[in-house]
Amino acid sequence: MQIFVCIKQVPDSGQIRVHPVTNTIMRQGVPTIINPYDLFGLEQALRLRDRFGGEVTVMTMGPPMAVDSLRKALTYGADRAVLLTDRVFAGSDTLATSYALSNLILKAGETWGAPDIVFCGKQTIDGDTAQVGPGIARRLGLSQLTYVSGIDDMDLTDRQILVRRRGDHGVQVLRSQLPVMVTMMEGSNEIRRGTQADALRAARAEVVKWNAATVGIPDVSLCGLRGSPTVVKKVFAPTAREEKAEMVATTDQSPVAMADALINQIFTRQPALQDDLLRQAAGH
Amino acid sequence: MTHEHFDAIVVGAGPSGNAAAYTMAQRGLKVLQIERGEYAGSKNVQGAILYSDALEKIIPDFRDEAPLERHVIEQRIWMMDDAGHTGMHHRSDDYNEDRPNRYTIIRAQFDKWFNRCVREIGVTVLFETTVTSLITDENKRVIGVQTDRDGNGIFADVVVLAEGVNGLVGQRSGLRRELRPEDVALAVKEMHFLPQEVIDARFNLKGEEGVVIEAMGTITDGMVGTAFLYTNRESISVGVGCLVSEFAKSGEATPHGILDRFKNHPSIKALLEGSEIKEYAAHLIPEGGFRAVPELVGDGWIVVGDAGHFVNAVHREGSNLAMTTGRLAGEVVANILGSCMTCTRDNLQTYVRQLEDSFVMKDMKKYKNVPRMLEQGGRHIMDLYPRLLNRSAQTWFRVDGKDKKSKESDILRSARQARGLTGLLGDAFKLARAWR
Ligand SMILES: Cc1cc2nc3c(=O)[nH]c(=O)nc-3n(C[C@H](O)[C@H](O)[C@H](O)COP(=O)(O)OP(=O)(O)OC[C@H]3O[C@@H](n4cnc5c(N)ncnc54)[C@H](O)[C@@H]3O)c2cc1C
Numbered sequence: 079m080q081i082f083v084c085i086k087q088v089p090d091s092g093q094i095r096v097h098p099v100t101n102t103i104m105r106q107g108v109p110t111i112i113n114p115y116d117l118f119g120l121e122q123a124l125r126l127r128d129r130f131g132g133e134v135t136v137m138t139m140g141p142p143m144a145v146d147s148l149r150k151a152l153t154y155g156a157d158r159a160v161l162l163t164d165r166v167f168a169g170s171d172t173l174a175t176s177y178a179l180s181n182l183i184l185k186a187g188e189t190w191g192a193p194d195i196v197f198c199g200k201q202t203i204d205g206d207t208a209q210v211g212p213g214i215a216r217r218l219g220l221s222q223l224t225y226v227s228g229i230d231d232m233d234l235t236d237r238q239i240l241v242r243r244r245g246d247h248g249v250q251v252l253r254s255q256l257p258v259m260v261t262m263m264e265g266s267n268e269i270r271r272g273t274q275a276d277a278l279r280a281a282r283a284e285v286v287k288w289n290a291a292t293v294g295i296p297d298v299s300l301c302g303l304r305g306s307p308t309v310v311k312k313v314f315a316p317t318a319r320e321e322k323a324e325m326v327a328t329t330d331q332s333p334v335a336m337a338d339a340l341i342n343q344i345f346t347r348q349p350a351l352q353d354d355l356l357r358q359a360a361g362h
Numbered sequence: 363m364t365h366e367h368f369d370a371i372v373v374g375a376g377p378s379g380n381a382a383a384y385t386m387a388q389r390g391l392k393v394l395q396i397e398r399g400e401y402a403g404s405k406n407v408q409g410a411i412l413y414s415d416a417l418e419k420i421i422p423d424f425r426d427e428a429p430l431e432r433h434v435i436e437q438r439i440w441m442m443d444d445a446g447h448t449g450m451h452h453r454s455d456d457y458n459e460d461r462p463n464r465y466t467i468i469r470a471q472f473d474k475w476f477n478r479c480v481r482e483i484g485v486t487v488l489f490e491t492t493v494t495s496l497i498t499d500e501n502k503r504v505i506g507v508q509t510d511r512d513g514n515g516i517f518a519d520v521v522v523l524a525e526g527v528n529g530l531v532g533q534r535s536g537l538r539r540e541l542r543p544e545d546v547a548l549a550v551k552e553m554h555f556l557p558q559e560v561i562d563a564r565f566n567l568k569g570e571e572g573v574v575i576e577a578m579g580t581i582t583d584g585m586v587g588t589a590f591l592y593t594n595r596e597s598i599s600v601g602v603g604c605l606v607s608e609f610a611k612s613g614e615a616t617p618h619g620i621l622d623r624f625k626n627h628p629s630i631k632a633l634l635e636g637s638e639i640k641e642y643a644a645h646l647i648p649e650g651g652f653r654a655v656p657e658l659v660g661d662g663w664i665v666v667g668d669a670g671h672f673v674n675a676v677h678r679e680g681s682n683l684a685m686t687t688g689r690l691a692g693e694v695v696a697n698i699l700g701s702c703m704t705c706t707r708d709n710l711q712t713y714v715r716q717l718e719d720s721f722v723m724k725d726m727k728k729y730k731n732v733p734r735m736l737e738q739g740g741r742h743i744m745d746l747y748p749r750l751l752n753r754s755a756q757t758w759f760r761v762d763g764k765d766k767k768s769k770e771s772d773i774l775r776s777a778r779q780a781r782g783l784t785g786l787l788g789d790a791f792k793l794a795r796a797w798r
Binding site: 109275281 | 489
């Protein structure tokens, strides 16, 4: 079985600061990490491989320094890593990114075998769009399984997968034909700690490096800034709200007690609201 | 499964470990470096002075690529009382040279760069991996390390302990004793971000020029310790450090409390105004000097950098001693293995001899009595003298109708009252002897 996992190197958003005076983002010295949502996909991929056999290939489109994230993914236990890096991809929005990644997936598929599952992060912490995974699925004609909270079963002979998906009003149990594109919900698993052998292998592994030409991007004008209709007009830090937050303390920590305390507080301040609600309740 | 075997394993990717790993790989050894942090520098307190000489001897053209902040053209040394400071400033355009001698750096970035050089020259580096213990054979010879990842031990002809001040691996294996509180300082540091132009204007700098302030005095509440301020390109590093034993004695003083005091001192506050703070965790500095240096070599192991207690607290040098000891250890190991000998204690003694011949041990020896002197007379040096100095300066500079001769005797009298003539002479004598 071939499993591809798309990851993205992102600035650690917990460590980004906004300059108090200029209101601009200060990137200096902000460490990069693997987009945390991607790790749920990676761990799920490793578990499937451990159970059903096969290979896990991690891939990313990004600057040369993204190799650090790929190597880290190898340390977790991925079998190989591919970096697609080229100036033509600079400034890609989600449309151009899904175009580049789909072509990367096609090329990787030709090289090591077409993927049965492509994992993507549910979204990234720096863009938050949740568009790239679905974009790839659409371009490659993969079934889309987004917001998956667990993979219950897989049958490689029938080429079917059974997953649980978080819906708006509950959990959907979905069966789909492989190949599929899956994005995992956060908290659905926890990334493992690679063994010493994994760490040594990762430290010595060559990350495969491809560019637009080696991957054979059909139309370079669909890449990078040129292929990106999205325009960022402005980045700013929201101003703090005027009203101050207030702590409501309860001795009893049960949810009911806390809700009671809150409602009491609200009703004391807005007696009209209480009357209103009581009247409505009586009316029903 | 066959065991992994390397020529050398280096524990730690700070300046000393990087220097050792680089030197050995450059000489053809198969080297594994193991670092517990997520990347080299991730565990290191930010903002520091880099001394070019030690690094030049390892990577001669480091200036082309290393992430350097500013080269230092001005040094200020301040004695502070609560209201101000009296000090010495030294600034020279001569420091605007082709190959500047000192730079301010941000350790997280610098260590990362240094470690990239280490990887590029062929060292295999494991991150987020902690060495938990040393593996020894039946003759107590160190033959490898055990890590906190699942798997067998990893083996090597020699283990270079570059694990920093705590030296837990060495300690656990009984190669060294536990750190004594009077031999280590606890330091805290913060970065204050400011636009480059603001820093240039506040410190009278242009281009990549930088300033270093080192201060001592009443801010440490009489505890033995110092404070510092370094200008980076777009930030200012400020920090304080005091001996752990002094914190223990005081019972209530905290490193952050002292740092707050320093930052709010009238002489410092204006320099930091309007900056955005990023706080960093505390870190230990080995300041016990020569007498605290542990056993440095044994069968199959060798100690470098902070783990060997190589810090010159008087001159605030640490990373350069780390790099120099790392380089020398690397050279000695490469020579031994290159001539098909084994890294026995006797063979590794060459390293100790080379250290004795270098500035490293000479400087360590020169100041070997300073820690003891501070242990005994620290309170006066940290509290009384800065007060006296600042009071005397005020007496001297205020124009108030009093004649200069009377002012002179006022100054002398207040000094004598505060410490007594024998006390003053005794302190001067002890200081001179410790400095010798
Ligand atoms: C606040 C402060 C300011 C300083 N300012 C200066 C300055 O301006 N100039 C200067 O020259 N020096 C300065 N120093 C001293 C300098 O930082 C040290 O001397 C220097 O970092 C020592 O290098 P090292 O490689 O020996 O140790 P470290 O830099 O401490 O590196 C040790 C490394 O080993 C790793 N490690 C530890 N144990 C294990 C283990 N079991 N397994 C795997 N990895 C492990 C750690 O994570 C760490 O990365 C300062 C120190 C402090 C605390």
